[in-house]
Amino acid sequence: MYIHTLSDELRRQFGGKVYKISLSGGMTCPNRDGTLGVGGCTFCTGSGEFAAHGDMAEQLKSARERVAFKAKNAQYIAYFQDHTNTYAPPERLRALFTAAMAPDDIVALSIGTRPDCLGPEVLDLLAELNEQKPVWVELGLQTVHDTTARAIRRGYDLPVFEAAVTALRQIGVTVIVHQIIGLPGETPEMIAQTADYIARCGAQGVKFHLLHVLRGTELAQEYAEGRVEVLSQEAYIALLEDCIRHQSREMVIHRMTGDGDKRILVAPLWSADKKRVLAAMQRAFERDDLEQGSLYREE
Numbered sequence: 001m002y003i004h005t006l007s008d009e010l011r012r013q014f015g016g017k018v019y020k021i022s023l024s025g026g027m028t029c030p031n032r033d034g035t036l037g038v039g040g041c042t043f044c045t046g047s048g049e050f051a052a053h054g055d056m057a058e059q060l061k062s063a064r065e066r067v068a069f070k071a072k073n074a075q076y077i078a079y080f081q082d083h084t085n086t087y088a089p090p091e092r093l094r095a096l097f098t099a100a101m102a103p104d105d106i107v108a109l110s111i112g113t114r115p116d117c118l119g120p121e122v123l124d125l126l127a128e129l130n131e132q133k134p135v136w137v138e139l140g141l142q143t144v145h146d147t148t149a150r151a152i153r154r155g156y157d158l159p160v161f162e163a164a165v166t167a168l169r170q171i172g173v174t175v176i177v178h179q180i181i182g183l184p185g186e187t188p189e190m191i192a193q194t195a196d197y198i199a200r201c202g203a204q205g206v207k208f209h210l211l212h213v214l215r216g217t218e219l220a221q222e223y224a225e226g227r228v229e230v231l232s233q234e235a236y237i238a239l240l241e242d243c244i245r246h247q248s249r250e251m252v253i254h255r256m257t258g259d260g261d262k263r264i265l266v267a268p269l270w271s272a273d274k275k276r277v278l279a280a281m282q283r284a285f286e287r288d289d290l291e292q293g294s295l296y297r298e299e
């Protein structure tokens with residue numbers, strides 16, 4: 001069995017355990033504020049449920065306190081996860097990111113954003129910050145299929161994503177791509193096609209998410225009306241295994257399931273018990289002798 005996990009990669013890069021701490025930049029998203037759309041992606045709640053809030057020094061302090069019981073003298077990645085974290089004037093981004101990266105125990109900066117929010121000034125800033133500490137940018141592709149992208153109202157086309165990956169790689173920034181497994185109407189073949197595309201798009205990392213239905217989203221409405229189905233645990237693990245097999249052996253697997261807020265989880269309810277899900281995954285990976293890269297194909 002072989003999987004190139006994030007924890008292995010962090011140990012290799014930073015020589016020990018590294019924790020991600022979620023911070024809030026207080027930004028919105030053009031897919032929610034009316035610039036591109038108002039409802040956002042149909043599955044999205046804004047995804048800031050785990051982030052600390054307040055000024056940066058306070059956020060870092062309270063986020064560190066949350067993981068302090070796990071390790072003394074830990075190293076951290078400052079992670080801007082909620083909404084679109086390059087959707088603000090470059091000077092505001094500079095102040096925010098510089099403050100987040102400044103402490104010695106912050107070893108890298110990770111920024112979740114949309115590929116259509118990476119203009120030249122933002123790229124210049126990221127290039128400059130990347131000279132100080134490693135900068136990672138996370139892009140929510142979710143699917144390579146235009147029909148699904150339109151159905152979930154992702155709000156950008158594939159060429160926009162491709163241009164963003166090229167630009168980020170040109171400035172030396174690490175690119176991590178998100179895929180949601182189980183999107184409405186997608187067959188196992190379509191899911192594998194997205195995984196195969198991600199494997200060869202130029203990204204160095206991938207996050208796989210189970211499609212969660214969360215209260216208050218448009219997806220929850222579609223689910224209530226019987227228009228959307230969710231995966232069983234067994235089906236999810238089988239699809240995930242296939243997606244991992246399509247990645248190169250070097251691709252870093254950052255995440256193998258989502259981290260939806262249990263308080264608003266509508267379905268699938270089996271996903272709420274994360275420990276049990278991770279244990280089931282581990283058993284399946286060993287049973288199937290899962291080899292990352294076994295279905296990878298070069299260009």
Ligand code: SF4
Nearest residue numbers: 029031040041044083
């Ligand atoms: S781009 Fe991200 S933050 Fe914006 S609506 Fe979609 S999932 Fe939510």
